[in-house]
Amino acid sequence: MATTPAHTLNLCGVLSEAKRIVNAHSRHFLALSVVFLLPLSFSLIIFPTLQLSLTKSYVVSTQFLVLDRTDVRQWLTIPLIYALFVYILFLGATATITYSTYHGFYGRPVKFFPAMKSLFVSFFPLVSTAIAAQLILSLISLTFFLFYVVAIRMGENLGFVINYTSSYFTLFHALLGAAVSLFVIYFLVNWSLACVVVVTESKWGFEPLWRSSYLVKGMKSVSLSMLLLFGVLIGFWVWVNSNDVLHLDAVDGWRSWPFVVQLVIGTSILTLLLLHTISANTVLYMYCKALHGELAIEIAEEFAREYVSLPFDDEKVPHVVTVFPA
Template sequence: MATSAHTLNLCGVLSEAKRIVNAHSRHFLALSVVFLLPLSFSLIIFPTLQLSLSKSYVVSTQFLVVDPTDLRRQLTIPLLYALFVYIFFIGAIATITSSTYHGFYGRPVKFFPAIKSLFLSFFPIVSTTIAAILVLSLISLTFFLFFAVIVRTGENLGFVIDYTSKYFMVFCSLIGAVLSLFIIYFLVNWSLACVVVVTEAKWGFEPLWRSSYLVKGMKSVTLSMLLLFGVLIGVWVWMNSNDVLHFDAADGLKNWPFVLQLVAGTSVLTLLLLHNASANTVLYMYCKALHGELAIEIAEEFTHEYVSLPFDDGKVPHVVTVFPTY
């Protein structure tokens, strides 16, 4: 039985995720090609498409004549793009989470069982997403109502509110900052929700509450990982999509530097998304270890292997001893 020691910190999570990905590199490469590569390419190339649509819409409306066809296209294409991104995002999360989960235990990691996990988890992930959006929408609505009540109360008391003054702008910024902190707080608490959906077959609000329980004692690691991958992915997409905006479509594939940059940008973004999903699953396992749940599951896993199968098939459970750091 393989044993490795890790501390419950960001480096431990990232190193364990890297170990699992490297141990099943062909499998994760296949999943990345199917789900993450189209997602990465679309994230980089979409700003160019959106800019061309915006230019055509501006040209058609510069004489105050609105073409209904252009207006529908202006609204439909972003919605279709968002749907495309969300579907491939669910596919990547479900398959990579399931594969990392089984790889952590030393179980066989295969392509078609990973695809099967997608069909089992698709609608539960959608329902959990709707539940999270509903809660965040209610919180945002509460803040906006609070803001409106303060402004209206001030006007009723006889105060003259200058909506263009710097003081009003500062007040709006403070409200926005507080709202952002609340949203980040909930995102940290719910960061394991999709993993819970895939591994524990829960859906709706239940994965949100389960995730909030698991991240207790690990919020600093969760926030660090959220910021790390959020900044890396956001900056990388911004850098590459900004360069794509200056691409001259008339040159086509003759512009080899652009093609190479697009390929490199898409490949690096795919790797970032892959390690993000895998590290999130490892974080889930470490959170379970901190709450004393992982030892029981590993014991059951080892007992099952010992009773039903001899250790001659290459299936070796992976046991992790963790030491929390504060």
């Protein structure tokens, strides 16, 4: 029976266990990263350069009055295709890496083709769950917008003169924006495990959202820490590398060595960040189940299956992780 040292239910415990699983199956996760995360990272870094080139051609066409419907259609279609491309790659990476990390946590065999097969099972449930979450967030944003409009109209009807350029009005905008951001972060923290629930428990729609809100109780500080840590790291890295690539392209052109080196380094590190984000989120799901007493039942069932399938081989050695609250 394979055992590992005990981990506490905190951010360091989640990150260390996710790192252990990724390192134990490095070639498998490398293959998944090449299929999904590498093109995703490349597109995130290179798209601002492509968008600038498209915008320049649009401006030139406008200046010379040669803009036709084909130009407009192309200018609008490319960002939509790019968004769809990024969305599909992200869902594919989420499904396959979550599936692999989940099985790697138990010490089960982690193979490429079963992971890819899980994508076909989980893709549309992931889409439906994302639509459900977007619907709720849209309703919340609409509520704040209606509050904003009603407040402005009510003030004008009461005879107040509203100076739209005053510092007070700017402060009102800032407070309203902060309130919306806090609500969005609150729901993102509560729904952080929804994708994992879809993949591991075969739920879809609104159900994974409620299930995630239940599991994350008692671990919201860890979920928030992960959201802020990876959100800041990924956002900062994409912003820095996009600006650098954009500058290098403008100065030296696409074939310059600085452009290629910057693109390779930026894409590689962003791929690693995205991989550990998805893997760590899956480990957080397992730790949340441990906190709610659900993991012990699954481990008992895992041992029962392994006991029935005696004798053991090297790929069927149960893996035990002892966890306890920080």
